[in-house]
Amino acid sequence: MDMFLELAPTGILQGLVLGIIALGILIPFRLMNLPDLTGEGAYSLGAIFSCVLLIFGFPPLVSILFGCVAGGLLGVATAILYLRFKVGTLLGGIILSTMVYSINLRLMGKPNMAIFEYKSLFSKNLVLDIAIVALCLISTAAVLLLFLKTEKGLRFRTIGLNSLFGERQSINLNSYTMLGFFISNALCAFSGSLMVQIQGYGDINMGIGIVIHALAALMIGEVILGTQSLQRQLAAPILGALIYQQIQGFALTLGLAPSDLKFLTGSMILSVIVFSGKKNA
Amino acid sequence: MLRLENIYKSFPHHFEPILKGINLEIQEGEFCVILGSNGSGKSSLLKTITGEYALDSGKIFLASQEISSWPLYKRAKMISSVAQDITKGTVQEMTLLENMVLSSLRGKSGVLRFYHNKKDEMESLIQELGLGLEKYIMQPLHILSGGQRQSIATLMATLSDPLLLVLDEHTSALDPKTQSHLMEYTAQKVKNKKLTTLMVTHHLKDALRYGDRLIIMNRGEIVLDVKEGKENLCIDDLLQKYGALE
Numbered sequence: 001m002d003m004f005l006e007l008a009p010t011g012i013l014q015g016l017v018l019g020i021i022a023l024g025i026l027i028p029f030r031l032m033n034l035p036d037l038t039g040e041g042a043y044s045l046g047a048i049f050s051c052v053l054l055i056f057g058f059p060p061l062v063s064i065l066f067g068c069v070a071g072g073l074l075g076v077a078t079a080i081l082y083l084r085f086k087v088g089t090l091l092g093g094i095i096l097s098t099m100v101y102s103i104n105l106r107l108m109g110k111p112n113m114a115i116f117e118y119k120s121l122f123s124k125n126l127v128l129d130i131a132i133v134a135l136c137l138i139s140t141a142a143v144l145l146l147f148l149k150t151e152k153g154l155r156f157r158t159i160g161l162n163s164l165f166g167e168r169q170s171i172n173l174n175s176y177t178m179l180g181f182f183i184s185n186a187l188c189a190f191s192g193s194l195m196v197q198i199q200g201y202g203d204i205n206m207g208i209g210i211v212i213h214a215l216a217a218l219m220i221g222e223v224i225l226g227t228q229s230l231q232r233q234l235a236a237p238i239l240g241a242l243i244y245q246q247i248q249g250f251a252l253t254l255g256l257a258p259s260d261l262k263f264l265t266g267s268m269i270l271s272v273i274v275f276s277g278k279k280n281a
Numbered sequence: 282m283l284r285l286e287n288i289y290k291s292f293p294h295h296f297e298p299i300l301k302g303i304n305l306e307i308q309e310g311e312f313c314v315i316l317g318s319n320g321s322g323k324s325s326l327l328k329t330i331t332g333e334y335a336l337d338s339g340k341i342f343l344a345s346q347e348i349s350s351w352p353l354y355k356r357a358k359m360i361s362s363v364a365q366d367i368t369k370g371t372v373q374e375m376t377l378l379e380n381m382v383l384s385s386l387r388g389k390s391g392v393l394r395f396y397h398n399k400k401d402e403m404e405s406l407i408q409e410l411g412l413g414l415e416k417y418i419m420q421p422l423h424i425l426s427g428g429q430r431q432s433i434a435t436l437m438a439t440l441s442d443p444l445l446l447v448l449d450e451h452t453s454a455l456d457p458k459t460q461s462h463l464m465e466y467t468a469q470k471v472k473n474k475k476l477t478t479l480m481v482t483h484h485l486k487d488a489l490r491y492g493d494r495l496i497i498m499n500r501g502e503i504v505l506d507v508k509e510g511k512e513n514l515c516i517d518d519l520l521q522k523y524g525a526l527e
Binding site: 149152157158170172 | 382
């Protein structure tokens with residue numbers, strides 16, 4: 001129990017960072033009905049690119065911003081592959097994420113890079129750090145919710161619900177699809193670039209399996225909150241990520257090795273799919 | 282207003298083309314009814330006009346612009362349609378308000394303005410339907426019956442004054458009473474708004490009662506085109522025409 005309490009605050013911080021990805025992948029998986037795995041590459045690209053910029057002397061916020069744009073553009077690339085060349089979004093995302101690995105190695109020139117001595121948004125004061133990430137996450141979710149309630153947001157939502165209807169209402173679905181993939185992957189990159197500044201280093205193996213973690217978080221949140229309204233749908237990844245991270249922490253205190261957690265995550269996702277009868281999940 | 286030049290359309294695995302050199306010109310404000318047996322190509326004709334199907338060859342002009350290669354969404358700025366399939370004309374998961382707003386934005390670019398502000402405007406439009414559906418404005422559309430949804434879809438298609446209204450058997454999935462009510466409502470809208478309209482139907486009575494031009498299609502060709510003297514036609518005339526086609 002002591003170990004659990006010790007891990008809990010770090011878990012909250014990690015959970016909030018994961019929440020940003022979960023919110024990001026909610027856009028293709030739930031709003032657009034176009035499951036996309038580019039997030040994995042976008043997360044690590046955002047992380048490494050912002051890390052390198054930081055070393056080049058860019059301020060922490062500017063580095064993060066450029067990291068987001070890089071991740072967002074990766075998402076646009078997946079969208080173009082899908083719209084123009086009919087490559088499925090799942091496959092396109094995996095291929096691009098694989099390619100990002102090489103790009104990241106080129107960017108860093110080595111497998112990892114410490115940035116402890118550089119300026120960072122974060123201070124090692126856990127409470128303050130949690131507040132910063134919570135603010136980022138909640139304001140992002142709020143902006144997204146407000147957008148979905150505007151005319152443009154309403155048009156965006158037809159992609160996932162009835163795309164033929166959308167086109168018949170003279171909506172250019174291609175540009176909205178690119179927009180959705182941009183925002184989704186920019187959020188994943190946002191999360192990655194926050195993570196490097198939190199942990200103080202960038203690593204080539206960052207982000208492996210991150211979309212699956214985020215998906216697990218999203219699904220836990222949906223089981224608890226439901227998806228009846230946009231408010232609930234957008235709160236689900238946030239609550240889900242916090243709980244998911246605590247479950248992981250709890251599993252560690254029970255004596256599971258960190259390497260066992262991936263098995264745990266996979267089983268959680270599969271059981272939610274099997275027992276809730278959710279499709280394409 | 283609308284001009285079709287030598288339209289050909291075929292499908293893979295079909296030996297014969299479904300549309301074989303259609304030429305047609307529709308005047309502004311004309312209400313043209315299309316009859317034809319199953320497989321005669323009438324629905325395909327409408328879908329090539331709206332852009333749901335791509336042409337093999339031929340040209341389509343609308344309001345003196347060639348739109349043959351325009352994608353569906355771009356044509357939809359000028360053309361609105363109601364299909365036979367009730368699930369296609371609306372978004373079931375969205376509320377009545379959301380559906381209505383989407384249609385009212387057709388041909389315009391949506392802006393970053395909260396769509397909820399349009400509630401009163403949309404409510405009064407739904408009231409005009411006379412079905413008492415305005416109380417469901419904040420409910421998802423799937424709680425409405427098929428007839429109610431199709432009525433809403435028809436209302437939505439006429440919302441932003443399209444240059445061309447395309448109705449593809451839009452009443453055929455409904456019971457007879459709802460059918461005639463919706464048909465009457467549609468004719469009223471077309472008349473009041475002076476909409477240029479193409480309507481496919483299987484109902485000979487409707488084809489005679491409504492519209493000021495009648496076209497019969499058979500095997501991908503237009504075999505009859507009556508403009509003058511349409512009001513003098515009777516069901517027996519039509520049955521005779523059909524009989525001659527078999």
